[in-house]
Amino acid sequence: xxxxxxxxxxxxxxxxxxxxxxxVSGGSIRSDGLYWTWIRQRPGKGLEWxxxxxxxxxxxxxxxxxxRVTTSVDTSKNEIYLKLSSVxxxxxxxxxxxxxxxxxxxxxxDYWGQGILVTVSS
Amino acid sequence: xxxMTQSPSTLSASVGDTVTITCRASESISFWxxxxxxxxxxxxxxxxYKASTLTTGVPSRFxxxxxxxxxxxxxNSLQPDDFATYYCQQYESYYTFGGGTKVEIK
Numbered sequence: 001x002x003x004x005x006x007x008x009x010x011x012x013x014x015x016x017x018x019x020x021x022x023x024v025s026g027g028s029i030r031s032d033g034l035y036w037t038w039i040r041q042r043p044g045k046g047l048e049w050x051x052x053x054x055x056x057x058x059x060x061x062x063x064x065x066x067x068r069v070t071t072s073v074d075t076s077k078n079e080i081y082l083k084l085s086s087v088x089x090x091x092x093x094x095x096x097x098x099x100x101x102x103x104x105x106x107x108x109x110d111y112w113g114q115g116i117l118v119t120v121s122s
Numbered sequence: 123x124x125x126m127t128q129s130p131s132t133l134s135a136s137v138g139d140t141v142t143i144t145c146r147a148s149e150s151i152s153f154w155x156x157x158x159x160x161x162x163x164x165x166x167x168x169x170x171y172k173a174s175t176l177t178t179g180v181p182s183r184f185x186x187x188x189x190x191x192x193x194x195x196x197x198n199s200l201q202p203d204d205f206a207t208y209y210c211q212q213y214e215s216y217y218t219f220g221g222g223t224k225v226e227i228k
Contacts, residue, residue, distance in 0.1 A: 106212075
């Protein structure tokens with residue numbers, strides 16, 4: 001059974017960089033057709049796709065966040081990473097990592113981490 | 123960006139009812155649509171992908187249909203475990219989610 005677990009600071013100061021880790025167990029990140037994805041959910045709001053990366057290092061980001069987002073991967077640790085720079089209160093959200101299964105040119109998300117609440121303080 | 127509009131935003135129903143949730147895309151997404159169920163404090167759970175394919179382990183009372191811009195999620199004989207919020211998600215171009223439909227107990 002695939003399991004994803006997010007970790008990182010739950011509190012980040014405004015203007016600083018949010019950094020999260022997603023540890024994948026029960027399966028390899030180095031699998032064809034799987035895209036490791038970050039999604040967030042602001043309090044009481046819907047879901048927003050942040051971006052994904054492939055184990056090769058290929059990345060693709062939401063245009064609205066592209067200038068502030070960086071993702072990376074460590075295949076030896078089976079981990080993916082998210083960095084979001086210059087955060088504001090609007091970035092306060094539960095951040096999820098999820099496994100994307102490629103169909104045609106997009107993905108549905110079949111496994112999700114439990115999520116981590118990150119609060120941006122002023 | 124492709125916008126996804128769900129209706130209704132809230133739905134009140136009783137155990138045993140059949141409920142239908144609608145998701146409309148701002149442009150055609152063929153059948154590249156998924157449905158998720160989310161309960162408070164938990165991540166979304168994939169129910170259906172490619173508009174109508176049921177994920178392994180999801181009860182057969184859940185059914186998805188549609189193509190192009192109009193999609194529906196139907197839950198037959200609603201069970202106590204089904205009271206939750208449901209989201210649609212398109213994956214034709216980038217990824218966008220609907221605003222959610224909360225299914226609550228009448």
